[in-house]
Amino acid sequence: MQTPAPFEYEHASSVDEALALLERHGPETRLVAGGHSLLPMMKLRLARPERLVDVNDLTDLAYVRREGDQIAIGALTRHAQLASSPLLASLYPIFQDAERVIADPVVRNRGTIGGSLCQGDPAEDLSAVVATLGGSLKIRSRTGERVVAARDFYLGPYETQVGPAEMVTEVVIPIRPGAGSAYEKVERRPGDWAIAAVGCFLTVSGGVIADCGIGLAAVGAPGLPALEAEAALRGRPAGEEAYAAAAQMAAAHCRPQTDQRGPAEYKRDLVAELTRRALRRAAARVMAGGA
């Protein structure tokens, strides 16, 4: 198949209009931005929405900016903008690490952070990045706005907190001065979905890990945080011993599935190795001044 089943199409010129359309047309209506997940699924007729509301005109939702002690990223910000943002490059190089291995330039020019997070694919990289950094998502409806932590955002694979008449408008990431961060991914070929991937950030104070985050991709729920590993790292001296402990905990914590990308035990082993590598790289970036 190369043609989706018949559907209606409208485009929204404001967030309010998009939300009104969602409310008016009901749960079989989908927002479309980059469309690089939704449209292939529609062409394969795995998804059959009755109506698409195109939000590509909402260019006021495309931004990466500093707002006090937070970074605010508009939901319509494309991968390519994330990859080239000097702000993200200086504060959280984990974004560049991840963007380098997300799909291909065509997808990165169109795909958006809002669409990537809302797709809820367990192997999606930005879900792991935002979960790693303890970010949160602003969800708007006609009646108001709520903020949901990225770590609470997913109800399961392809299932999020976003209701049928809601949309994600912004992703918020707390700024942690001096933090180092990194993303490590093993894939069959660059740009493929991860076999396994690990993101992390660290802040170090007097040689001791003050704060940290670890998010996993493709080995369980989307953006799966490795909570035990994080707890084990906090307060420990930064170094191989701590990383090894965290690696083992992350591996024990993840829930990989055996599939065409490999057996569960391989993915689990990868999580351990990638956790070590990501922590080393993040720590090196702390030493280099956070970048």
Added chain:
Amino acid sequence: MTGPWVGRPERRREDLRLVAGHGAYLDDLQFPSCAHVAFVRSPLPHARVRGVDSSAALATPGVLAVITAGDLPPGARMLPLRTIPLPPDFTVADVPMPILADGEVRFAGEAVAAVLAESRAVAEDAVDLVQLDLEALPSVGDPRAALAGGPPVHAEVGDNVVFRWHQVGGDVEGAFRAAARTIQGRFSIPRLQASPMEPRGCVAAYSSAEDLLTLWCSSQDPHRPRLQLANVLGRDLERVRVVVPDVGGAFGSKGGLAPEHAVAAVLAMRTGRSVKWVETRSENVLAAYQGRGMEVDAELGVSEAGGLLALRLRLVSDAGAYLLGHTAVVSLTATSLATGAYRIPAAEVTVVGAATNKVPTGPYRGAGRPEAAFVIERMVDSAAAELGIDPVEIRRRNLVPAGAFPYRTALGSEYDSGDYPGLLDRALELSNYPEERRAQARARAEGRLRGVGLAVAVESSGNSAWETAAATILDDGRVLLLPGSSDHGQGHATTFAQIAADAMGVDPDQIEVRSGDSQEGLVGVGTFASRSVTVGGSALLLALDELRHRCLSWAAHLLDVPEEQLRWEAGAVVPLGGGPGVSRQRLAQAARDRSDSADLPELRGEGRFVLPGLAFGSSACVATLEVDPATGWVEVERIVTVDDAGTVVNPLLAEGQVIGSSVQGLAAVLFEEVSHEADGQPLTESFLSYAVPTLPDIRTEIVTEFRPTPSPLSPLGTKGVAESGCIGVPAAVANALQDALAPLGVRHVDPPFSPEKIWRLTGGDAR
């Protein structure tokens, strides 16, 4: 032969048009009142078709027809079984592919019904509404299982053997008895898909006024689809025209008529509409024939000193559910070349084609050559390892020496020319092999897994030995070439223009090249088996000889002097004794006007060249890689390949062929594998699951060089080069991997070298 133009790295004259988006591929062709066909395909690998309910589909507005096998015109035949000759003792079962499944489906993806509608979208909606009543039958996906009592794919072929061949040369038994050791090997070479950027497609149109059926199709040439379509529909060849527009890649996978083309033709004749079919990527993955898919057991008898004495192979080919015209020939090539570049006095090969409930296999870039090279090169390295001989040394000791040509192998192939030890030496030098070995020693001392691998490979080229060409002069004086083979990325317009420029004494911009329309030029063969320059280029020289000769006749007439007093010089006819000559423009105009010259021949040359044998290109390749045992990732750092392609007409394009095929060779061992369930249900259904590498994936440095020994078989002295990298690179990389993993005691890894597989072999699952 090298002239001012042959041998020059001319830029491809095709590129500007194509990269600027001015190409016209099949789907770009627009036809008035075009209808669109889409196919209902079996979801099961083997089933009886109890019924097809198309009532809901037919009730959909815009649907014109739904047809099944029963609606095909009486006399419509299956696809022809043999299009390439096989030896007389090569037995082939009568299991051709139907145009639409008839009563039984034998692979998941086989077309059962076709829906014709006013648009592709409506056709697809209606495909969804056609109800197939299928009764599942037992099925088998693995070729070894198919032969070991698996359920018959065809009731009339109970043992699932659909072709068989056996060939012995030399005293095999005696040589094995005399051998100090027998090295054993078992190889599983997975199925690959060609993945051309442009998938298959066609437009069929029928003119009842002319009783002419025209098929525009994305194919490697117009000639084979034309012959096959005429055969399938029982039409006179003259009543079928095939036109091949720009083609976005084929790699062997568009070498003939697809059954879907025949369905489009039937629908066009039935409805009077032009009918378009452009397949989706999903269809291409499911239903386009695939390549490779070979299981090989090998034995190599060696002397203690490392002499290769005898080779025995049993090759099981995963033929798939039906035999296409060129399914079996791939196995013939793979076994005919079994002894590779080596002097092995005795060899025995057995070929068994196994029917499986999977899409049929056919040629894919290399088409038997890579399989042959992979097996013999792995065997030679195994022998070296067992005997404790350096892999370079064992090759030097056994390669066919430069003075031995023409060399007849034990299995009867005749290698026309080459210098295999010279290629190897140059590849070792170019790769700084001693330094590579030192780097490996340093890596091993640090506990890293680093490997260096060699391969020396042969590339038979020129199969189906003849080709044609025609040439004429246009009114503006440019020379028009109508080669019998057509371009689908090779750069014929560039290389043929260089050849013709030298032959005619003009600049290449005075040469126009046109091909792809069966109504223009002569009946030819086509572009495959690295044959176009060698066979087609030689035909072109013959055509141009005749054209120049006729130019002299016309000039003699125009100047009213005897032909003997004229000669061809720098693109025009000039009198031997000086004075004004006759330009090409004047010749063309005179020949067109034809006043008072009725007895002179048309200003046109035609050539048909028969290659007396096969021209054997060859290559030596050094691969360097490192394995990350923690993740299983194999990083191929460098490929150095030295090629003997005989005379190189255009070094830029030849290098492009070597690099392109090397990348496909890397893909074949690192990333790609078509996989199926044990029952034949496909697991790789799209590019999500079938890992085709893209530009960022190939970080390997590829170093190329040419070291020609001209072929004595053709006037140009050229040999094939287009499949080089596909043949040598997988073997060299496999040997390098083996070398890297040697400290762990790993003896063999089947491709692809996926991270998970390598992780397991390096002990990951035991950690």
